[in-house]
Amino acid sequence: DSGVTQTPKHLITATGQRVTLRCSPRSGDLSVYWYQQSLDQGLQFLIQYYNGEERAKGNILERFSAQQFPDLHSELNLSSLELGDSALYFCASSVGGRGTLNEQFFGPGTRLTVL
Amino acid sequence: GNSVTQMEGPVTLSEEAFLTINCTYTATGYPSLFWYVQYPGEGLQLLLKATKADDKGSNKGFEATYRKETTSFHLEKGSVQVSDSAVYFCALRANSGYSTLTFGKGTMLLVSP
Numbered sequence: 001d002s003g004v005t006q007t008p009k010h011l012i013t014a015t016g017q018r019v020t021l022r023c024s025p026r027s028g029d030l031s032v033y034w035y036q037q038s039l040d041q042g043l044q045f046l047i048q049y050y051n052g053e054e055r056a057k058g059n060i061l062e063r064f065s066a067q068q069f070p071d072l073h074s075e076l077n078l079s080s081l082e083l084g085d086s087a088l089y090f091c092a093s094s095v096g097g098r099g100t101l102n103e104q105f106f107g108p109g110t111r112l113t114v115l
Numbered sequence: 116g117n118s119v120t121q122m123e124g125p126v127t128l129s130e131e132a133f134l135t136i137n138c139t140y141t142a143t144g145y146p147s148l149f150w151y152v153q154y155p156g157e158g159l160q161l162l163l164k165a166t167k168a169d170d171k172g173s174n175k176g177f178e179a180t181y182r183k184e185t186t187s188f189h190l191e192k193g194s195v196q197v198s199d200s201a202v203y204f205c206a207l208r209a210n211s212g213y214s215t216l217t218f219g220k221g222t223m224l225l226v227s228p
Contacts, residue, residue: 042219042221043218043221045217048215103161104161105161106151
């Protein structure tokens with residue numbers, strides 16, 4: 001158990017819908033990362049937050065957004081869902097946002113299925 | 116930009132066989148290198164890491180050496196077990212700024228008794 005929790009574990013929804021994925025980092029970690037894992041694209045970095053502020057952006061679609069709240073949990077919002085958004089979404093956390101404090105610990109993931 | 120290339124799987128071995136999973140990278144500067152493992156139905160776990168050239172990371176019998184001259188970080192284990200069956204990901208992280216992980220596509224390892 002990494003100490004990173006993600007809810008829900010599974011999510012099944014329809015095209016065009018909107019969903020919210022939630023992540024709670026390890027106690028003491030200030031940085032949260034979101035990754036998408038799909039069969040065709042592999043594991044891709046989406047976005048990073050550090051202490052409530054966005055710090056890095058990867059291959060995140062405009063239909064997707066995220067935020068980190070004052071209690072440091074994070075939410076990833078996916079809207080206007082398409083079949084191709086079906087994937088496993090991982091959250092990771094680290095103590096810091098840079099350098100040697102940047103070791104990332106991964107949650108168990110949320111499996112999103114869009115029908 | 117940064118990229119990681121790993122050998123495609125699945126790699127199928129018998130128990131006690133020798134394992135090598137190749138990983139090469141492209142990056143500016145001197146990144147840190149990692150191997151992560153993903154067991155079925157679980158998230159990624161850090162297996163080992165190396166932060167500078169010629170460093171050797173090791174854990175649970177797995178080893179990988181950071182080779183700057185060949186830009187490689189191949190994963191090896193002398194004698195695999197059935198419990199090692201999983202997907203292995205090579206990754207790099209730039210050592211400056213708010214850096215994030217760039218992953219390879221993963222290599223599935225299947226070990227039979």
